[in-house]
Every structure is written in C-alpha cells, then in structure tokens.
Amino acid sequence: SSHHYSADVSAETIRLTGFAQYKPGMQVNLEKAMQANSRFGGHIVSGHVDGVGSITKVITHSDYIEFWVKAPDELAKYIAHKGSITVDGVSLTVNKVNGSEFMLWIIPHTLQETVMRHYQVGTRVNLEVDVIARYLERLMLGDKAAEPQQQSDISLAFLAEHGYLKR
Known part of the structure; x- marks a missing residue:
C-alpha cells in the first residue's frame, strides 16, 4: 500500500x-x-x-x-x-x-x-x-434570491417582517 x-x-x-x-x-x-x-x-x-x-x-x-x-x-x-x-x-x-x-x-x-x-x-x-444553514439563508430570500446582491439581506428586521420572529 x-x-x-x-x-x-x-x-x-x-x-x-x-x-x-x-x-x-x-x-x-x-x-x-x-x-x-x-x-x-x-x-x-x-x-x-x-x-x-x-x-x-x-x-x-x-x-x-x-x-x-x-x-x-x-x-x-x-x-x-x-x-x-x-x-x-x-x-x-x-x-x-x-x-x-x-x-x-x-x-x-x-x-x-x-x-x-x-x-x-x-x-x-x-x-x-453547515450547508443546510447556507441553503436556509438563501431560501429565506424568496424571490429576492433572483436579484443580484452584494451581501445577504437576512437580518433580524427581515426575519420579523416575514413572520419568523415575534415582534
């Protein structure tokens, strides 16, 4: 060997x-x-x-x-x-x-x-x-994923706006 x-x-x-x-x-x-x-x-x-x-x-x-x-x-x-x-x-x-x-x-x-x-x-x-975290981040962009972006739009405000966080 x-x-x-x-x-x-x-x-x-x-x-x-x-x-x-x-x-x-x-x-x-x-x-x-x-x-x-x-x-x-x-x-x-x-x-x-x-x-x-x-x-x-x-x-x-x-x-x-x-x-x-x-x-x-x-x-x-x-x-x-x-x-x-x-x-x-x-x-x-x-x-x-x-x-x-x-x-x-x-x-x-x-x-x-x-x-x-x-x-x-x-x-x-x-x-x-973890690759699942990366996919989840991308998935949460929804239709915005098709738009060119310099950096991720995921933020606490984005999560709250889309019902993922309690206000």
Whole structure:
C-alpha cells in the first residue's frame, strides 16, 4: 500500500484555504465519502472550505482537549451551539459559541486519528459551515434570491417582517 497521496490544487483553493502553509510530509485528514445508501450519522460535509480560522486556546482536560477556534466574522452567523462544523475535514459538534469564536471538545480517539493532535495556538484551520444553514439563508430570500446582491439581506428586521420572529 502507498503512503502518499497527490492532488491538484487550484489557485483559488490556495487563496481561500490554509493549504498555502502546507509543506511536503505534513499530514492531512482524508475520509471516504458516505455512500447514499448508508445510515446517516453526523452532518452533510461537501469538502468545500468556507474560510480559514485559527486556534486561539488549547486546554487539556483529563479525558478531552478543549480547542477554541476564531472563525472569520462572516461565518459567525452559521456557527451555533450544538450545531455542526467541519474543521480540516473533520465533522464536529460546536460545544460553545462566543461571537465568532467557538469551542470544541475533542476526545482522545479523534485526536489520535486526525491532525488535531498537532494543533496549537495560532494553527490555521480550514472551516466548512453547515450547508443546510447556507441553503436556509438563501431560501429565506424568496424571490429576492433572483436579484443580484452584494451581501445577504437576512437580518433580524427581515426575519420579523416575514413572520419568523415575534415582534
């Protein structure tokens, strides 16, 4: 069996991800895609990178490691307590959120099987937010989705106006 893997990486991928910092010999997380006829466990991961975050705190507990990650501000709206997020290709549960920072509890098995065992303060990580949240945001635009937009029109006022919030 081979101990290496090669892939083409586009200029856009280099620009939008943390791959520019990778060097020959560094480990990455690889996982086979779930088959459509399998039992579903976890969340839908497409393999896209929505932004690059960085590790801000690493706290060792007796039976897990606590990682705090600072996400780009534009992704904060997609990150929810007990929601799903993908960090360097690993599907995880968000344990706490504070603004654009979120906390993960990583168990020993996950540390052993992923590159997370190498994380330290300052490590840059590729983030993928939950795709259902992205689709929901787009769906809530309704007919406005067909209009060119610089940024999302979703706001608390928009949600209240369309009956999603009590006034």
